[in-house]
Amino acid sequence: MAPDNKETLSNLLQESRRFPPPPELAADANVKADAYDEAAADRLGFWERAADRLSWAQRWETTLDWSNPPFAKWFVGGKLNVAYNCVDRHVEAGRGDKVAYHWEGEPGDTREITYADLQREVSKAANALIELGVEKGDRVAIYMPMIPELPIAMLACARIGAVHSVVFGGFSADALRSRIHDGQAKLVITADGGYRRGNPNALKPTVDEAVADSPTVEKVLVVRRTGQDVALTDKDVWWHDLVDRQSDTHEARPHDAEDPLYILYTSGTTAKPKGILHTTGGYLTQVAYTHHAVFDLKPETDVYWCSADIGWVTGHSYIVYGPLANGATSVMYEGTPDTPHRGRWWEIIQKYKVSIFYTAPTAIRTFMKWGDDIPAKYDLSSLRILGSVGEPINPEAYVWYREHIGGDRCPVVDTWWQTETGGIMISPLPGVSEGKPGAAMRPLPGITADVVDDQGHSVPNGGGGFLVVRDPWPAMLRTIWGDDQRFIDTYWSRFEGMYFPGDGAKRDEDGDLWLLGRVDDVMLVSGHNISTTEVESALVSHPKVAEAAVVGATDPVTGQGIVAFTILRGGAEESEDIAKELRDHVARTLGPIAKPRQILVVPELPKTRSGKIMRRLLRDVAENRQLGDVTTLTDSSVMNLIAEKLPSAK
Ligand code: WT7
Numbered sequence: 001m002a003p004d005n006k007e008t009l010s011n012l013l014q015e016s017r018r019f020p021p022p023p024e025l026a027a028d029a030n031v032k033a034d035a036y037d038e039a040a041a042d043r044l045g046f047w048e049r050a051a052d053r054l055s056w057a058q059r060w061e062t063t064l065d066w067s068n069p070p071f072a073k074w075f076v077g078g079k080l081n082v083a084y085n086c087v088d089r090h091v092e093a094g095r096g097d098k099v100a101y102h103w104e105g106e107p108g109d110t111r112e113i114t115y116a117d118l119q120r121e122v123s124k125a126a127n128a129l130i131e132l133g134v135e136k137g138d139r140v141a142i143y144m145p146m147i148p149e150l151p152i153a154m155l156a157c158a159r160i161g162a163v164h165s166v167v168f169g170g171f172s173a174d175a176l177r178s179r180i181h182d183g184q185a186k187l188v189i190t191a192d193g194g195y196r197r198g199n200p201n202a203l204k205p206t207v208d209e210a211v212a213d214s215p216t217v218e219k220v221l222v223v224r225r226t227g228q229d230v231a232l233t234d235k236d237v238w239w240h241d242l243v244d245r246q247s248d249t250h251e252a253r254p255h256d257a258e259d260p261l262y263i264l265y266t267s268g269t270t271a272k273p274k275g276i277l278h279t280t281g282g283y284l285t286q287v288a289y290t291h292h293a294v295f296d297l298k299p300e301t302d303v304y305w306c307s308a309d310i311g312w313v314t315g316h317s318y319i320v321y322g323p324l325a326n327g328a329t330s331v332m333y334e335g336t337p338d339t340p341h342r343g344r345w346w347e348i349i350q351k352y353k354v355s356i357f358y359t360a361p362t363a364i365r366t367f368m369k370w371g372d373d374i375p376a377k378y379d380l381s382s383l384r385i386l387g388s389v390g391e392p393i394n395p396e397a398y399v400w401y402r403e404h405i406g407g408d409r410c411p412v413v414d415t416w417w418q419t420e421t422g423g424i425m426i427s428p429l430p431g432v433s434e435g436k437p438g439a440a441m442r443p444l445p446g447i448t449a450d451v452v453d454d455q456g457h458s459v460p461n462g463g464g465g466f467l468v469v470r471d472p473w474p475a476m477l478r479t480i481w482g483d484d485q486r487f488i489d490t491y492w493s494r495f496e497g498m499y500f501p502g503d504g505a506k507r508d509e510d511g512d513l514w515l516l517g518r519v520d521d522v523m524l525v526s527g528h529n530i531s532t533t534e535v536e537s538a539l540v541s542h543p544k545v546a547e548a549a550v551v552g553a554t555d556p557v558t559g560q561g562i563v564a565f566t567i568l569r570g571g572a573e574e575s576e577d578i579a580k581e582l583r584d585h586v587a588r589t590l591g592p593i594a595k596p597r598q599i600l601v602v603p604e605l606p607k608t609r610s611g612k613i614m615r616r617l618l619r620d621v622a623e624n625r626q627l628g629d630v631t632t633l634t635d636s637s638v639m640n641l642i643a644e645k646l647p648s649a650k
Contacts, residue, residue: 029431039445057254074282079254083159086324106195106335123250125156136161145194168311200226257281275481282474291322358387362611369546422475523552553622561597
């Protein structure tokens, strides 16, 4: 259903709080306002200069080949090695002693990995892959916890031109098997297990199950992390037996700018996951540039931490490739935010003096729920920039993040992008933009995003519609692995000549963009289009609400009725009147049309492992249907707790 121009409610646009950049940050920012003009005047020239921040073995001949849309080729004829750019060149420039990762294990063990260490470890791992018979172009599935061997394995693949396919360590054997099969992986790299919620969490049995009927897999390389018992099969090789005895030098050969770098699966709405394919030159150019621009990274002084898992694209682009290409010092943390206590993340920020922190709205709302007193116990004064990614950030969550984590001095950058876009596309620039809570603001320099109506025409300021990208960008997906037609159908068929990411958006009177979530999540109530994000934001703006998920349930009278699932903040009591209080609050904030038909107070919300609310399941509950597939849920028992709350649900 389309967010409609006139009918869409304007709640978010009434958000009037504004946060200008701190003057010192603005004066010294890596990227200033002129970058927009520079890129508008010569878009390809702008990306050439961004590519020049990397080290190329051979310069490209053509910046962009768009002769066969939608199949883009960037920096055609150019050659580079991604691992050399992320590791060796920093060592060669005399920065070998600089820390690349302050790694923190969940039980409290730590490792400091300098760029020189990384060069030796990646070289050894690359030599080991070669000994196992892995060749350029072969696919390597990686199923690992958040330990240093994970980025090392990815960089070793990149170094020799093998294509990695990282599968998030929380996925099931079925999910792993289908990804191994789709990519026809020759090797799997894994670990005995990792630490989660205070306990060793085994990974190897899942790999055994998936590999048992995966004939393409020749070997399984196993890191010992937890020391738990492992049943070895004849395909298994211990990392410490094979990698440790390799030479710690390896000459990185250049690869073509359009050689594949990795496949990463995104589930989408249909059953079969899509293998998103990224290549080397354009991808590295955009992730390095955006990391430099959006986080204003000063590699000599900043300590950067992105709390995502490397199993998601956020971790690929902003824990591994972007930060390393820029020579950053990063924190990498293995475990969960509440182990052994709910202040763990703030303790880490205090300990390593983190200055740039990047996380997701779902995490921020969880911390709001846990209470303001927890972060207040820690010294967070090292922070200077905060980032958000993954879903629209509600204005209340933005303001809480800014105040309680950022000490009311750090700009919040709300970064919109996707697995498919490879890098950040729409975001404030911390030294330029006047922050608006809930707005992702403008396309970055060099990106031409727009909001269009049903017919593909640009909407005026004040209008709403579909987000599109008009021109190819360097880090864009090149195709869906093995399925060019699906690539065309999924992204390039809704609007002629434009990329359609599937998100709704509004453009405010200043021309700034507000993302409204997936267009499938727009409700039609009595002829009005209402986005779930807007009603959720209205609910979260009530002092007693920590989190809310809203769905449209079929309603004989109104078409769809709004059903809201809410989690109350720590301290707030569930009472009979709360539902009425919240319904009235939404009516006051958004208008009576958006008043939820039903409000349910629940203990948890169903989320995917990447933290996205599974509204599909809530719709099943609200419409009193049998639940659909729950296999990608973090915790499927949540659905029983929710169903108990709904009087009519079975
Ligand atoms: C979808 C992509 C990009 C890394 C993590 C998610 C939503 C992402 C924002 C944001 C509003 C956002 C979109 C997008 N999304 N960031 N800042 N504001 N929505 O990657 O799993 O590929 O999901 O996440 O709906 O299409 P992903």
